[in-house]
Amino acid sequence: MTPRIAFRSAAAAVALALAGAAGAQTTLRIGLAEDPDALDPTKARTYVGRIVFASICDKLFDIDEKLNIVPQLALSHETSADGRSVTIRLRPGVKFHDGEPFDAEAAKFSLERHLNEQGSFRRAEIAQIDKVAVLDPMTIRLALKAPFAPLMAQLTDRAGMMVSPKAARALGDKFGTAPVCAGPYKFTERVAQDRIVVDRFPDYWDKGRVTIDRIVYRPIQDSTVRLANLRSGQLDLLERMLATDIDAVKKDNRLRLATGVELGYQGITINVANGEKANSPLGKDARVRRALELSIDREAIDNVVFNGVQTPNNQWVSPSNPFYQAKFPTPKRDVARARALLKEAGVTGPVTLDFMVPNNPETRAVAEVIQSMAAEAGFDLKIRVTEFATSLNEAEKGNFQLYMLAWSGRTDPDGNLFSFASCKGPLNYGRFCDPAMDELLQKARSVTSMAERKALYEQVAAKWLTEGSVIYLYHRALLFAHSARLDGFKVMPDGLIRVTDLKLK
Amino acid sequence: MLSFLPRRLLQLVPTLFLVSVLIFLLQQLLPGDPALVMAGEEADPAVIEQIRQKYRLDQPLPMQYLHWIGGVLRGDLGESMRIQQPVATLIAEKLPVTLQLAAMAMVFAIAIGIPAGIVSAVRKGTAWDVGANVLALGGLSVPNFWLGILMIFLFSVTLGWLPASGFVSPFEDLGQSLATTVMPAFVLGSGIAAVLMRHMRSAMLQAMSADYVRTARAKGLLEHVVVIRHALRNALTPVITLGALEFGTLLSGAVLTEQVFSIPGFGKLIVDAVFNRDYAVVQGVVLVTATVYILLNLLADVLYVLVNPRLRS
Numbered sequence: 001m002t003p004r005i006a007f008r009s010a011a012a013a014v015a016l017a018l019a020g021a022a023g024a025q026t027t028l029r030i031g032l033a034e035d036p037d038a039l040d041p042t043k044a045r046t047y048v049g050r051i052v053f054a055s056i057c058d059k060l061f062d063i064d065e066k067l068n069i070v071p072q073l074a075l076s077h078e079t080s081a082d083g084r085s086v087t088i089r090l091r092p093g094v095k096f097h098d099g100e101p102f103d104a105e106a107a108k109f110s111l112e113r114h115l116n117e118q119g120s121f122r123r124a125e126i127a128q129i130d131k132v133a134v135l136d137p138m139t140i141r142l143a144l145k146a147p148f149a150p151l152m153a154q155l156t157d158r159a160g161m162m163v164s165p166k167a168a169r170a171l172g173d174k175f176g177t178a179p180v181c182a183g184p185y186k187f188t189e190r191v192a193q194d195r196i197v198v199d200r201f202p203d204y205w206d207k208g209r210v211t212i213d214r215i216v217y218r219p220i221q222d223s224t225v226r227l228a229n230l231r232s233g234q235l236d237l238l239e240r241m242l243a244t245d246i247d248a249v250k251k252d253n254r255l256r257l258a259t260g261v262e263l264g265y266q267g268i269t270i271n272v273a274n275g276e277k278a279n280s281p282l283g284k285d286a287r288v289r290r291a292l293e294l295s296i297d298r299e300a301i302d303n304v305v306f307n308g309v310q311t312p313n314n315q316w317v318s319p320s321n322p323f324y325q326a327k328f329p330t331p332k333r334d335v336a337r338a339r340a341l342l343k344e345a346g347v348t349g350p351v352t353l354d355f356m357v358p359n360n361p362e363t364r365a366v367a368e369v370i371q372s373m374a375a376e377a378g379f380d381l382k383i384r385v386t387e388f389a390t391s392l393n394e395a396e397k398g399n400f401q402l403y404m405l406a407w408s409g410r411t412d413p414d415g416n417l418f419s420f421a422s423c424k425g426p427l428n429y430g431r432f433c434d435p436a437m438d439e440l441l442q443k444a445r446s447v448t449s450m451a452e453r454k455a456l457y458e459q460v461a462a463k464w465l466t467e468g469s470v471i472y473l474y475h476r477a478l479l480f481a482h483s484a485r486l487d488g489f490k491v492m493p494d495g496l497i498r499v500t501d502l503k504l505k
Numbered sequence: 506m507l508s509f510l511p512r513r514l515l516q517l518v519p520t521l522f523l524v525s526v527l528i529f530l531l532q533q534l535l536p537g538d539p540a541l542v543m544a545g546e547e548a549d550p551a552v553i554e555q556i557r558q559k560y561r562l563d564q565p566l567p568m569q570y571l572h573w574i575g576g577v578l579r580g581d582l583g584e585s586m587r588i589q590q591p592v593a594t595l596i597a598e599k600l601p602v603t604l605q606l607a608a609m610a611m612v613f614a615i616a617i618g619i620p621a622g623i624v625s626a627v628r629k630g631t632a633w634d635v636g637a638n639v640l641a642l643g644g645l646s647v648p649n650f651w652l653g654i655l656m657i658f659l660f661s662v663t664l665g666w667l668p669a670s671g672f673v674s675p676f677e678d679l680g681q682s683l684a685t686t687v688m689p690a691f692v693l694g695s696g697i698a699a700v701l702m703r704h705m706r707s708a709m710l711q712a713m714s715a716d717y718v719r720t721a722r723a724k725g726l727l728e729h730v731v732v733i734r735h736a737l738r739n740a741l742t743p744v745i746t747l748g749a750l751e752f753g754t755l756l757s758g759a760v761l762t763e764q765v766f767s768i769p770g771f772g773k774l775i776v777d778a779v780f781n782r783d784y785a786v787v788q789g790v791v792l793v794t795a796t797v798y799i800l801l802n803l804l805a806d807v808l809y810v811l812v813n814p815r816l817r818s
Contacts, residue, residue, distance in 0.1 A: 036588075037772050038587070045546065046545065047546075102613055118559070119556065119559060123552070147538065148688050174589070175591065177590060191598065192585075192588055192590060192595055192598065192769065193777065194671070218671070225669070228661065232661035232665060234661075234671065293574065297809075386779070387537070389542040393541055396541060407546070494756075500601065
């Protein structure tokens with residue numbers, strides 16, 4: 001072989017290899033349980049939307065597998081001794097998808113947008129921020145109206161997502177149709193109810209951890225169909241699998257199962273002071289509420305309806321959470337004690353209750369199990385299956401005595417409790433109000449030491465778990481199934497799909 | 506011969522006006538507050554108030570209606586509260602999808618239903634007739650979503666021949682487009698085929714016993730000429746109307762099938778909008794569906810005239 005021919009064949013081989021590499025674009029197809037709402041971190045409000053944001057919008061901070069807060073677009077943070085100011089140093093060399101640099105001005109812009117934009121759903125989450133000051137090009141200082149412990153946790157979610165000021169100004173209230181952030185993938189296109197496509201961002205600050213070229217999110221509502229799509233190879237990963245499909249996935253050697261415990265919970269909200277329906281023995285007397293709780297066997301619900309995959313619990317955070325109160329374990333079912341409590345409360349004859357249950361097969365099954373258990377203790381639950389949107393309205397109006405309500409969960413324990421248990425909490429449908437407990441809840445927000453907060457929550461638990469208006473039932477398992485080709489997938493506590501470190505074999 | 510057309514088109518105006526008022530009012534009967542649904546877990550009272558203002562939910566109903574219908578007359582159907590895209594864009598995106606699906610379903614329905622109806626009428630009482638009837642009964646009684654899931658399991662999961670879900674536009678890739686729509690179209694078409702078959706059969710039976718068929722036979726015409734040129738032509742009229750109406754129903758009635766095959770069509774659009782109380786989308790979609798439905802009816806009348814010479818006076 002002459003050198004010339006050798007060179008030519010080598011060049012041809014290189015060209016072929018390059019063409020091969022270019023042709024082998026990798027695409028990860030993720031099946032979602034719903035179609036997300038507008039993709040604007042300021043205005044978004046759905047859980048499913050947060051799954052998509054995890055690939056396009058990086059945040060100041062993130063959480064790790066153990067719920068610790070770790071830096072993402074920030075490098076570090078420091079809270080002043082009085083808790084009223086937080087200094088955040090930002091990561092240098094970060095670019096937004098439109099090539100604009102991420103700096104202190106951009107961070108200030110994003111936070112102020114969350115605070116001031118019309119229709120912002122983030123305002124309430126970070127309302128304690130009074131001012132955002134730029135100290136130098138890579139440092140901002142947040143001045144707080146009052147010390148606010150959950151702030152950092154809020155900045156690990158949508159309130160901490162940074163958007164390109166240039167794009168946000170240009171698009172105005174249409175930003176959600178073409179979001180420009182600083183995440184590992186950039187938004188490419190969206191066809192409502194069909195797909196959201198994002199492509200690898202070559203200038204991502206942590207690009208070494210991104211190997212898949214494109215991600216396509218596909219909303220497929222029916223869980224059976226979603227799984228069928230995974231099995232036929234139209235999807236590589238799916239979220240919110242049914243517990244009843246676990247065995248089928250385990251048996252299929254082309255598939256893998258990944259599970260975790262959610263940050264949220266499934267519970268029953270009790271109407272204690274919201275309108276006329278609160279005028280029941282249940283609404284008036286905490287002993288009747290405890291009797292109802294004692295009539296319920298949480299383990300049995302889990303075993304009967306979910307094959308034992310959920311985490312039964314009686315608190316607003318799961319047993320693996322650092323804020324779990326071990327002093328208040330889940331009470332065992334005790335029908336005799338429940339009957340005795342009813343007697344003590346002077347209740348004779350069955351307590352008839354209007355039990356509003358959102359229309360979903362699993363929730364309905366849980367309600368039916370509870371109904372039969374409670375009957376043994378002397379409760380007559382009338383299940384009223386109600387479409388979800390209607391149920392929200394009914395709850396707001398107080399047209400219920402028991403309301404089966406799930407919460408998707410927040411990183412900080414405050415996010416699982418304050419809105420439901422404080423006197424003016426917007427999700428306090430039962431209108432429970434106890435000024436002393438309100439004070440404790442406020443205080444738990446303002447101190448930053450973990451030990452102090454935990455002690456305060458212990459006092460809250462003593463009150464709330466005995467007299468309160470929510471009976472917690474269980475934490476749902478986060479169930480994912482993916483193809484064996486996908487490597488590196490880890491379930492995070494918030495259930496959102498982190499797309500860095502994923503590989504397709 | 507089509508002198509009724511202008512008059513019928515003019516009648517569209519009051520009909521659509523009534524439809525628009527009706528959708529608007531019926532929607533208000535839906536329990537549930539759109540602002541609450543939209544806010545969802547983030548039920549911050551200040552934001553809920555803002556949503557009410559932005560979408561004029563705080564104004565009296567007549568004002569809301571006037572604002573909406575004013576926009577419609579200017580060609581603006583409003584904006585989806587949920588995903589903040591113009592309703593017109595959403596409709597323009599979804600309508601062709603469902604139209605393609607409906608058209609393919611009708612092809613299946615006609616290709617199966619009409620010949621089966623003719624055969625079972627002409628061969629009345631034979632095994633052909635019984636077989637066609639059994640099939641029709643099956644087509645009518647098997648629920649769409651169940652047949653859909655079975656087909657996915659057979660053709661996608663087990664055999665791997667067809668994609669289990671999704672939609673590809675025919676302008677992008679015709680082969681893929683047909684591959685993604687053939688199963689849902691068959692599922693949708695099977696039910697309609699059964700309806701068409703039953704009607705075709707009874708219309709044919711009636712026609713076959715009519716005097717003009719006896720006359721045609723007496724003239725010594727070949728049997729297939731009698732069946733096709735004489736009986737079928739007359740028997741087709743009611744079937745055409747039925748076909749047009751069924752096609753109209755497909756536009757919004759393909760919901761379950763679209764759900765099972767995850768096809769981003771019209772039915773899915775309206776069902777999601779109703780559950781999310783996305784008023785502007787519901788109103789827009791119903792208005793467009795009503796218009797198409799009325800136009801299809803008109804088309805059926807035109808076809809009538811073309812098929813039946815007696816109406817051509």
